[in-house]
Amino acid sequence: MKTWVKILLGLIVVGLIALLLVYKFLYNKQHPDYENVEAKFTLSAQDIYNAYKTNKDAASAKFNGKMIALTGKLSKVEVADSLVTAVFVFSQGDFGDEGVRCTMLKKFNDAAGKLQPDGEFMVKGYCTGYNETDVILDKCSIINQ
Secondary structure (H helix, E strand, O other), X not given: OOHHHHHHHHHHHHHHHHHHHHHHHHHOOOOOOHHHOOOOEEEXXXXXXXXXXXXXXXXXXXXXXXXXXXXXXXXXXXXXXXXEEEEEEEEEEOOEEEEEEEEEOHHXXXXXXXXXXOOEEEEEEEEEEEOOOEEEEEEEEEEXX
C-alpha cells in the first residue's frame, strides 16, 4: 500500500475518534439539576435590579453564572409558546417595562401561569446577565407562593 493511502486512513481514524469524543463529552454532556442546585445568593428582585442598574460590571462579576433566589411582588406572567416568564417590573423605559425576567423550567410552567400579579413569591434561577433593560434569570423554579 502506498504511503499516502496509509496516512489518509490514519487521519480518517483519528478524525472518527475525535468526533466520538466530542459527542461523548460535549454534545451528550449532562446538565445540572437546576431545580435542586443551591442558591448562592438570596435577595429581593428590586435589589438585584438596582445592583445591575447602578453598576453593571460589579453586579455581573458577582451574579452572572450563579444560582440566585429572588423574592418580590410579581408584576405579570408572560406566556409565549412553551416559555413562561415571570416578570418583576420596576420602571418604564423607552422600550417598555424594565425589571427582572425569570424564564421558568418546563416543570413549573403550569404553576407559574397560575401566579397572581402583586402576589409575593420566591423564585430561584440561573442569572445570565443584564441586557440594559432587564436582569435575566433562566431555568427558574418556584420555591414558594
